[in-house]
Amino acid sequence: METIVFSLVTGIILGASFIFFKLKQRYQQKIHQLSERILYLENKEKKRLKNAEIYKNKLKSQEIQSIEPELTNHQQQIEYIKQCELSCKKPMNWEAVKYFYYLNEWIQRNQLNWYVSFEVSMGAFIRTTGKEDAELKKSAFSSYNSKRVDFLLIDNQGHPRGVIEYHGSGHYLSDDANDRMQVKKLVLKKVNVPLIEVPEQLDKQAFFKRLQGVL
Structure with a gap:
């Protein structure tokens, strides 16, 4: 069982x-x-x-x-x-106009056969040269051609002699102002064109001194 x-x-x-x-x-x-x-x-x-x-x-x-x-x-x-x-509108704001006149006065004082242009595209006086890839050169040109300088000094032969950037009250209203300035600085350094940065409300004599020290 x-x-x-x-x-x-x-x-x-x-x-x-x-x-x-x-x-x-x-x-x-x-x-x-x-x-x-x-x-x-x-x-x-x-x-x-x-x-x-x-x-x-x-x-x-x-x-x-x-x-x-x-x-x-x-x-x-x-x-x-x-x-x-x-x-029509003014091509320069009221703050920048006085520095345009200051520049012309400084040229006359120093008896230079130079001229002043304003709001100039960087592609108008800088070109991309070298043996780099064509697409790379095109991209580089587009990167700086979209930027403008406040004032461009040229000699009687049309050669760039200096760039003046005025940092007025409206300069830093744009979020990318510093980034755009860095691009301009790099380009001008690569082509050996002097850059003078002018802070807001710089007086005439201090402006002339700054120009004399760089140019």
Whole structure:
């Protein structure tokens, strides 16, 4: 009798163990399948987002290309201008004007055959030379051509002799004023054109002294 009971209990235990391991195996398979499904969906979503970004950039590029021809078309430019009211304005603000006159006075005092230009694009008197890659040279030119100097001194042959930057009350209203100034400094240093920085409300004699010390 005891042998029968022992055999029965052993059979139940073995059966239960077999069922447990089978269920565990199926559970692990389900977990594995679920993990693979999640990974598949994640990769699919990443691919969808990437394609959406590519499509967005493509549309943006097409929009830019569709706008640029209009801006380079002279007839379109004329149409834009015809539809807008225009008026003259002072090319220099009231703070900078006095330094324009100071510069002309300093030139006359020192009997120099020099001239003063104002609000000059750096690309007008600086060029990119050398044997660098054409695209790199183009990018470098674009980087400084967009910057303007307040005053440019040129001699009677048209050669740049100095740049004057006036840091008036409105100079630091722009968040990128310092960054733009750093670009100008680097460019002028590379071409050996002296730079004179003029702080706000510098008087005439101090201005002349600063010019004399640099030029």
